[in-house]
Amino acid sequence: MTAGLLGGLADALIMRFADALLAFPGLVLAIALAAALGPGLGNAMLAVAITLAPQFARLARAQALSISTRPFVEAAVAAGTPPAKILSRHVLPNGIGALLVQASLAVGSAILQTAALGFLGLGAQPPLPEWGRMSRRACHWCATRPGWPWHRVARSCWRRCRSTCWGTRSPTGSTPGGAWRPERAGHVPSVGY
DSSP: OHHHHHOHHHHHHHHHHHHHHHTSOHHHHHHHHHHHHOSSHHHHHHHHHHHHHHHHHHHHHHHHHHHTTSHHHHHHHHTTOOHHHHIIIIIHHHHHHHHHHHHHHHHHHHHHHHHHHHHTTOSOOTTSOOHHHHHHHTHHHHHHSTTTTHHHHHHHHHHHHHHHHHHHOOTTSBOTTSOBOHHHHTOOOOSOO
16 A cells, blocks of 8 residues: 555555566465475465465555545645555555455465465474365375265365355445445345336
8 A cells, every 4th residue: 555655666666576476376486485484384374475465465556546546635645644644544444445355355265275285284284283284184085985075175165155255245235346236235126116
């Protein structure tokens, strides 16, 4: 958001760094970072957070660029309000909604990337339970008992779908795009008079 609000050199540097991170496939970058940091749940989560950060950076910049042209922000700038106060009082509260929706959509990817790192031995170490490591230990059961470990896959898919649906619903019945859908709000339009 700072890049979008200030613009200029800060915007160029921050966004080029985010673009450089986006140039790498997310899982490959997470594997490289987790291998460099060492095995462990904290390091795996840090690696996944770094790979997902450019998406949030671009969205936050877009929100800041959009909000900074609104009259209340222009009035704050004209009144001589410092940029840090404008960011914390005007830009962040008005742009946090889109970031929360993005966060709920990214939960599924974070779970799958952390499980993939655990499968490779770069995630949580024993005695901590972890999906990837448990799936790795259960690989030999696939040949002897086909279908046995698939309940874990189904549970993982269900959790990803649930987190995605949580981010796209709204208690007011409106969709994230702003189009009001009466069936989401519990109102069904009448057919006649």
